[in-house]
Amino acid sequence: MREASRELIIRGAHVLDPLSGLDEVTDVRLAAGRVAEVGAGLRGARRLDADGLHLFPGFVDVHAHWRTPGREDEETIETGSAAAAAGGFTSVVMMPNTDPIVDKPVIVSGLVRRIENESRVRAHVSVALHEGLRGERLTEMRLLKEAGAFCVSDDGLGTQSAGVLRNGMLYAKTAGLPVILHCEDHTLATGAVHDGVPAALAGIPGSPASAEDAATATALVLATETGAKVHITHVSTALSAGLVGYFKDRADVTADTTPHHLTLTDELVGTLDGMYRVNPPLRPEKHRRDVGEALRGGILDFVATDHAPHSLSEKDLPLEEAAPGFLGHETAFAAIHTELVLKDKLSLSRLIEAMASAPGRWIGGAGTLGVGAPADLALVDLSEEWTVRPEEMVSRSRNSPYLGQKLRGRLVGTVVGGELVYDRIGERVGERV
Amino acid sequence: MRARDFIGTQDVTREDLRTVLDLAQDFAKGRLGGPTDGALSGKTVCLAFFEASTRTAVSFELAARRAGAHVISISEKGSAIQKGESLVDTVVTLDALEADAIVIRHPAAGAARLAARHTGAALVNAGDGRGQHPTQALLDVYALSEALGGLDELDGRRVAVVGDVLHSRVARSVIPTFQAAGMEVALVAPRTLLPLEAHAWNLPVISSVDDALDWGADVLYALRLQKERMTEGSPRVPSVAEYARYYGVARRHLATGTLLMHPGPVNRGVEVSGDVVFDHSSLIPTQVASGVAVRGAVLALATGAVGMEIAA
Structure with a gap:
């Protein structure tokens, strides 16, 4: 683990932490890796002048693919965590659909060891819900937990048998592990994009919204019945969001949606560009709007990026042949800030809640700047306008759907455990004798 | 439920347990007599096993024989059960043969209770489905x-x-x-x-x-x-x-x-x-080892060979 950090005082930032009710210009003292003091006029040897910047609790991303082990040509723990840090994320959950799949205790302990050595941010290991993600035999969840597993997931494929899913939930409950579910019915999801007008016009096979909705309904019904702690990831349709709302008080269930489902639509299918293939697919405007509304109202608890790096050879293809997935870490905050906050569809405070407080509560002990909390934070210049350029991306891959777009709001620095892990401020840190 | 049946343990009492345990102890010590003068002399015990069993079937049979009973044993193999005769028909047949006790093992819960409704013999459940195994x-x-x-x-x-x-x-x-x-x-x-x-x-x-x-x-x-x-x-x-x-x-x-x-x-x-x-x-x-003594005691109580009221 990191060494105990030196003291640092961040002066003059607008501190916004929905959980502790902070929304003012003030100073924050970090010491021994934790938030030690919040208040005006703090003094100390090492300080960072943050006038004009916003200071948020570090963002938490419960859904990322760092492609390790197996596809280190696309992302590694080092590059994935650097990309996360560049996006203000200080805690990340790594999905298990790697090669090999994370379904054995020895793979988990290996990953945990590598995270300690290679990750810039806090990273948690999600393990497969069933062996090989084949939808048959449950994994050894209790032994996996002892090896360091944080949660279980069927991400990437979903669980096609309701019986297996139900057993998985029951067993995960016994093991004390939360379950992250990718809801997709493969008998319905036979296309490459959303089965909408652009797909019809372009002649690209579509998958209907029901592919997600039917699987989401099944997952929610089973979560209610089994009492398992279930998180539905990347909700992308109006009905799935509505279903989550219906089951909210009936089950131990939470849900997220992604920056791209909040900001992009299936109009992009018209480009026929493999870049825009993602799963679940980009949806029509009505879905985008309703999903955004569900996030605003708290029916969807938080945002997760589904950061999914792909090599050029997997993306520079016709839509039908391209690998699904977008980079997410580096643009998440800026994209939502630009498309929703600046257009008055979402408050800044709710966005911070959705990127830090709520997912932080879900993983436990993160997402706040309360005194005593880990010194994990994001320093942002809300006024900075920037263009997403491939050559400036920190990830090892380049498959961002925002390439060439102008976004507003940019990370200036990210701190984990009191240490700067992303630094565009260098000169602002002043040593005082 | 009739006093002499042993169908389930849902309502068993401490007194019931004491009765069975005392009698089982007597049985184990040979106080209930042997094959020729035993407590079950002249009684007919039918073992109807609709599902495979080793230790349960053997210990019931041993217990019944040691106490002098006639034992009729039918199992899924080599009987009308294999030909698809129903539970109720089998029980009715055994009843007509004037069995004093029918010991039944069946793959479905509730089989023992159903069988009991179709016979005047005492019904002893030797395991029915996920139900009971008293x-x-x-x-x-x-x-x-x-x-x-x-x-x-x-x-x-x-x-x-x-x-x-x-x-x-x-x-x-x-x-x-x-x-x-x-x-x-x-x-x-x-x-x-x-x-x-x-x-x-x-x-x-x-x-x-x-x-x-x-x-x-x-x-x-x-x-x-x-x-x-x-x-x-x-x-x-x-x-x-x-x-x-x-x-x-x-x-x-x-x-x-x-x-x-x-x-x-x-x-x-x-x-x-x-x-x-x-x-x-x-x-x-x-x-x-306890199986024989306890099942002997249960059969003695079920057939009325030993007069004790039991609610088990």
Whole structure:
């Protein structure tokens, strides 16, 4: 683990932490890796002048693919965590659909060891819900937990048998592990994009919204019945969001949606560009709007990026042949800030809640700047306008759907455990004798 | 329910247990006579086994013969049962042959109760589906009481029932029986091997044998895990290694005098690590040996050979 950090005082930032009710210009003292003091006029040897910047609790991303082990040509723990840090994320959950799949205790302990050595941010290991993600035999969840597993997931494929899913939930409950579910019915999801007008016009096979909705309904019904702690990831349709709302008080269930489902639509299918293939697919405007509304109202608890790096050879293809997935870490905050906050569809405070407080509560002990909390934070210049350029991306891959777009709001620095892990401020840190 | 039937243990009382245990002790010591002058002389006992069984069938037959009964044994193989004769028709036939007691084993819960409605003979349930297996529970209490020095010694002790509660008729019989003996019962199983309504018995649910010892278990009662629960369809347990790690009884669990019980047959290395089946803390051999005496006592009570009121 990191060494105990030196003291640092961040002066003059607008501190916004929905959980502790902070929304003012003030100073924050970090010491021994934790938030030690919040208040005006703090003094100390090492300080960072943050006038004009916003200071948020570090963002938490419960859904990322760092492609390790197996596809280190696309992302590694080092590059994935650097990309996360560049996006203000200080805690990340790594999905298990790697090669090999994370379904054995020895793979988990290996990953945990590598995270300690290679990750810039806090990273948690999600393990497969069933062996090989084949939808048959449950994994050894209790032994996996002892090896360091944080949660279980069927991400990437979903669980096609309701019986297996139900057993998985029951067993995960016994093991004390939360379950992250990718809801997709493969008998319905036979296309490459959303089965909408652009797909019809372009002649690209579509998958209907029901592919997600039917699987989401099944997952929610089973979560209610089994009492398992279930998180539905990347909700992308109006009905799935509505279903989550219906089951909210009936089950131990939470849900997220992604920056791209909040900001992009299936109009992009018209480009026929493999870049825009993602799963679940980009949806029509009505879905985008309703999903955004569900996030605003708290029916969807938080945002997760589904950061999914792909090599050029997997993306520079016709839509039908391209690998699904977008980079997410580096643009998440800026994209939502630009498309929703600046257009008055979402408050800044709710966005911070959705990127830090709520997912932080879900993983436990993160997402706040309360005194005593880990010194994990994001320093942002809300006024900075920037263009997403491939050559400036920190990830090892380049498959961002925002390439060439102008976004507003940019990370200036990210701190984990009191240490700067992303630094565009260098000169602002002043040593005082 | 008629007084002489042994269909389930749901309403068993401490007095019932004492009656059966005292009589079983008499039986074991030869006080109920032998094959020619035994308590069951002149009685006809029919064993109707619609499902395979080894120890239960053998101990019922031995008990009946040792006490002088005529025994008719029909099993799924080589009888009209195999030809598809229904449970009720079989029972009616045995009834017409003037059986005094019908001992029934059947793959469906409720079979014993249904059979009892169609015969004047005493009905003894030798295991029906996931339902009940009352003589197993009675012999367990007998074996435990012999080991601890009497039925009263069970009072206030703690027994953890470990494993596949969901599919187990043994669990459904031993839980009320141990409670009638004054014992506290807890369940130790993953949620996949418990009924969805795991609180149905109002018992604590514990998630490992280690935790059961922390709870203060004096007795670990391990249930058999059928192999198909691990291999067929959607398996309820990820692996033998994981099951054995959390729900298997190992030598270390018996170090402080905790007793081990298992209704048999044992999957060594799964429910019980191979080296402790015959450990001095294991009552498994005693349980098997208790079967004949307890089933003899049950048959004597069921046929009215020994006049005692019993509500079990």
